[in-house]
Amino acid sequence: MANLETFRQNGDRFNLIRSTALIFVRRFVTHLGNSASQHVKWPNQSASAIISDHFYAKQGLPDVISAIDGCHISIKKPREEIVYCNRKGFTSIILQAVCDDKKQFLDVFCGEPGSMHDARVLRRSDLYAKASRDGLPAGRYLLGDSAYPNLPWLVTPFRDTGHLTGQQRQFNYKHSSSRIVIENTFGMLKGRFRRLKYFENINIGFIVKAVVAACVLHNICINFNDTDVTGQTIGADVGHDLPQVEDEVQEVLDRRQQIFNIVMNQ
Structure with a gap:
């Protein structure tokens, strides 16, 4: 790289x-x-319970197994420049990733052009197909920002239309404070592997392989307790400026409301 x-x-x-x-x-x-499948993988049932306990200890959100977000990897302008030009005006590919409380990647999906919305990237990923079919381990769920749709296995904050209650704002704060781990993970990844901040190579296929390889090495470093990254940039190039996605079905709203009720009644 x-x-x-x-x-x-x-x-x-x-x-x-x-x-x-x-x-x-x-x-x-x-x-x-x-070797990515050996190092970037979902935890077993006992490990899932430990991760969930750690997330719960932070802000009291039950059954959280991980957080999800998209990160832009800046690349040299390819021939299809318009497709790869993102909302911030530079060309990029998107790294969608899921991480646990220790900033370890559990799932990565890379290579979609920078112009694509996070929600569409999610729907094109293997994660969406598998989780929609089988759910997540032990019925747990991911935390995602408002760029994602609410799903039975992916819970987003309440949409802020200017009429949120005090408890809903409190829930959103707890949600954001727990979800920030994925932004920190991206920051650590780019701080550890500086080439991820900009690729001069014009071979998109190789760039995707290099990004996935960096995620594998990142997990290996975490496993060896190597978390000291110089020049770490928190939350670099994540999609907070994306438009909010409308809530989908009543079943999903009930799931978020159920979690909301648990958190607010503790």
Whole structure:
């Protein structure tokens, strides 16, 4: 994931030509991508219970297993510039990710163009198909911001139309305070792997593999308690300016209301 100057310097240092260094990096990235399912995966039932307990201890939200959000990975302008140009005016691909309380990735989906709304990215992901069919472990749910739809397994805050009650605002605060872990995780990822802040490579397929590889390495670092990241940027390039998604079906509203009632009556 280094740039060409880094390749040249390292090649000179180890007496390698640039093409050999590129081949090595591509093979390493491919290997990490192929092992992603071993390092980026959903927890088992006992681990899910522990994660849920940790989220509950933060703000009193029950049965939370993780948080979800989308992160923009800046790329060099491709031929299809308009498709990849996001709402902030730069070209990017989107990394959709789910993380636990320890900032460990549980699911990643990468490669959709930057112009795509977070809700549509979600619907195109394997996560949406699997969770819609089977739900999440032990009936738990994700926390997502207002760019996402309310679903039986994904709970978003109350839409602020200017008429929220005091308790609804309090619920939204607890929701946001718990959900911020995914923004911190993205910040740690980009702080650890600076190339994720901008890719000069024009091969979208390779960029996607490199991003997934970085997520794998991030999880390996977390497993070894390596959380000291210099220059960490919290919440970089996440989609808070996206329009809110309308609530969907009554079953979903009942799920959020059920959680709201539990939290407010504690």
